[in-house]
Amino acid sequence: MKHFTKLVRPYIIWAVVIILLPLLLIVLYSVTTGGNDLVNIQFTLDNFRRMTEPVYLAVFAKSFRLGLTAVGICLFAGYILAYFITFFSERTQSLLILLVTIPMWINTLLRTYAWICLLSDNGAVNTLLQMLGFQPVTMMYTDFAVLIGLVSDLLPFMVLPIHTSLCKIDHSLHEAAMDLGANKVQTFWRVTFKLSLPGVLNGIIMTFLLSISTFVIPKLLGGGQYMLIGNLIENQFISVGDWNFGSAISVILAFIILLAITGMKQFDQEEGEEE
Amino acid sequence: MSNVLIELKSLTKNFEDQQVLKGIDLNIHENEFVTLLGPSGCGKTTTLRIIAGFEEPSGGEVLFDGVDISKVPPYKREINTVFQKYALFPFLNVYENVAFGLKIKKMDKSLIDHKVKKTLKLVGLEGFDKRDVTRLSGGQQQRVAIARALVNEPKVLLLDEPLGALDAKLRKEMQGELKKIQKEVGITFIFVTHDQEEALSMSDTVVVMHEGIIQQVGTPEDIYNEPENRFVASFIGESNIIEACMLKDMLVSFDGYEFKCVDKGFKENECVEVVIRPEDIDIVRPKEAQIKGTVKSIVFKGVHHEIVVETEHRDYTIHTTDYYEPGLKVGLTFGPDDIHVMYRMDWE
Numbered sequence A: 001m002k003h004f005t006k007l008v009r010p011y012i013i014w015a016v017v018i019i020l021l022p023l024l025l026i027v028l029y030s031v032t033t034g035g036n037d038l039v040n041i042q043f044t045l046d047n048f049r050r051m052t053e054p055v056y057l058a059v060f061a062k063s064f065r066l067g068l069t070a071v072g073i074c075l076f077a078g079y080i081l082a083y084f085i086t087f088f089s090e091r092t093q094s095l096l097i098l099l100v101t102i103p104m105w106i107n108t109l110l111r112t113y114a115w116i117c118l119l120s121d122n123g124a125v126n127t128l129l130q131m132l133g134f135q136p137v138t139m140m141y142t143d144f145a146v147l148i149g150l151v152s153d154l155l156p157f158m159v160l161p162i163h164t165s166l167c168k169i170d171h172s173l174h175e176a177a178m179d180l181g182a183n184k185v186q187t188f189w190r191v192t193f194k195l196s197l198p199g200v201l202n203g204i205i206m207t208f209l210l211s212i213s214t215f216v217i218p219k220l221l222g223g224g225q226y227m228l229i230g231n232l233i234e235n236q237f238i239s240v241g242d243w244n245f246g247s248a249i250s251v252i253l254a255f256i257i258l259l260a261i262t263g264m265k266q267f268d269q270e271e272g273e274e275e
Numbered sequence B: 001m002s003n004v005l006i007e008l009k010s011l012t013k014n015f016e017d018q019q020v021l022k023g024i025d026l027n028i029h030e031n032e033f034v035t036l037l038g039p040s041g042c043g044k045t046t047t048l049r050i051i052a053g054f055e056e057p058s059g060g061e062v063l064f065d066g067v068d069i070s071k072v073p074p075y076k077r078e079i080n081t082v083f084q085k086y087a088l089f090p091f092l093n094v095y096e097n098v099a100f101g102l103k104i105k106k107m108d109k110s111l112i113d114h115k116v117k118k119t120l121k122l123v124g125l126e127g128f129d130k131r132d133v134t135r136l137s138g139g140q141q142q143r144v145a146i147a148r149a150l151v152n153e154p155k156v157l158l159l160d161e162p163l164g165a166l167d168a169k170l171r172k173e174m175q176g177e178l179k180k181i182q183k184e185v186g187i188t189f190i191f192v193t194h195d196q197e198e199a200l201s202m203s204d205t206v207v208v209m210h211e212g213i214i215q216q217v218g219t220p221e222d223i224y225n226e227p228e229n230r231f232v233a234s235f236i237g238e239s240n241i242i243e244a245c246m247l248k249d250m251l252v253s254f255d256g257y258e259f260k261c262v263d264k265g266f267k268e269n270e271c272v273e274v275v276i277r278p279e280d281i282d283i284v285r286p287k288e289a290q291i292k293g294t295v296k297s298i299v300f301k302g303v304h305h306e307i308v309v310e311t312e313h314r315d316y317t318i319h320t321t322d323y324y325e326p327g328l329k330v331g332l333t334f335g336p337d338d339i340h341v342m343y344r345m346d347w348e
């Protein structure tokens, strides 16, 4: 065994270089001024103080609202999808899951451009509407467009963990519930849903994580003025060039996500213990 | 015997193109301990699942108290099941597992509490209320499963090889306990096992099944002493099964000799099979017996020796507490009531 633990070392070194080091740098940037000028380094908390300005708080609020909405829609649609997939034979199930994951193989940019084609003022959807005699609707550069983009992007991340946990449920537990007098609906809520909670939780965490830090989708479907946390950070690094403030926002975002995940895990454990 | 509670009438079940049950007719009475006994794959579980409502029969009827329940969903039947692998809810503790059915019925909380406590006591799990079911031993999980079913006060309890996962000692213990519980609650138990000893020691009635057909229904004594055919005779304990000819009532011939027996009602010169239990054969000196042979092997089985004697026509298996040297010339005798004549089976 000793031999093998040594084999892990290169990996650990790599992990430090490519994960830990950048993280530490970001933390360092967030509490200093002067950008890349690491010689005349000066520590400050101003970067964080700036975050409390209403403009930025509004961006945070909007991001969370949109992110949570996307997670909510994903949960609802994803659960139903995952649930019905489990009714098929094993082979069909693998095929259906493959279909769900196929979009993940295509670059987000491409997929988002596809949505632009569909949603723009003279795109496919509006053409269809007009052909059916309806007024065209503006969809591009609205919350709606961003939500559609987000949900379609994130749905697989909700469906996969839920489907996995649904598949793991021993079918005899359903039969036991029915045997004890539970009808189909009662069996679903008292047994199936309970046992799928770990998958639900993982799905929520993953989709929330991805939706809160997205910047490509809001930029393309929401337009240049559309500002979520991801865009704010991107702007600070790319256009404004204020790496220190950008880092501070990243740190705060990371902190909030960490807090949210810990909270959820806690909830999961309590659920497990109390039941 | 008391009233018939469940009636299976020419029950059949097909899975795809395989016929798993080929016409099961069976009456199960109130307060009866019935065991479905047969080798793996003979359709015991399928029969039980049809009674529970998890499978629909392909043909025939299931009557419960005289009413056809073939189409009634499981949650509306006054029947509960102890599943083969217990199927306890892992997210509920012992108390909540047992209370599951009562909570579904929206029973009063204090009444639930009373019943759950009473049932836990019945199965010997007093004070286990708050335990995590996933951390219990196999035997304890078993008891929870029984309590969870019994607390609903069903008219019938179905048990599918409930003792299969337990070790030999615990198995014996639970056998006695199950029988005791059944007497105490006074309801019908339908028990499934492939272990003939278990079936014989626990049941009021044993139903021997083979390839989707009932071979024999009877008390354990009937099944053991008067097997109806070769399958039952060989499945229930060791036996010597011999092709024979029924010369006339109470006279049968095999191995070139004629023997007096106690069976009648066969046609003259009908081809039959004879079963002689190994413990019913006596070993004597060669000149005292008609059938003569040589001791081929002797194996000590704990209480008795299992001896194989090679004769002109066949090998006989004999159980005796005495020791005989291999190679020894011996004679074999048995009395008229040790010979049991059966109809010859048409298949195999």
Ligand SMILES: Nc1ncnc2c1ncn2[C@@H]1O[C@H](COP(=O)(O)OP(=O)(O)O)[C@@H](O)[C@H]1O
Pocket: B015, B016, B020, B038, B039, B040, B041, B042, B043, B044, B045, B046, B047
């Ligand atoms: N759901 C099913 N689909 C197809 N075949 C089945 C199914 N359930 C049982 N069988 C088949 O039916 C036969 C009887 O099974 P079962 O009733 O479980 O036997 P036992 O409980 O006596 O071992 C077996 O050959 C088994 O493979």
Ligand SMILES: [Mg+2]
Pocket: B041, B044, B045, B046, B161
């Ligand atoms: Mg079985």
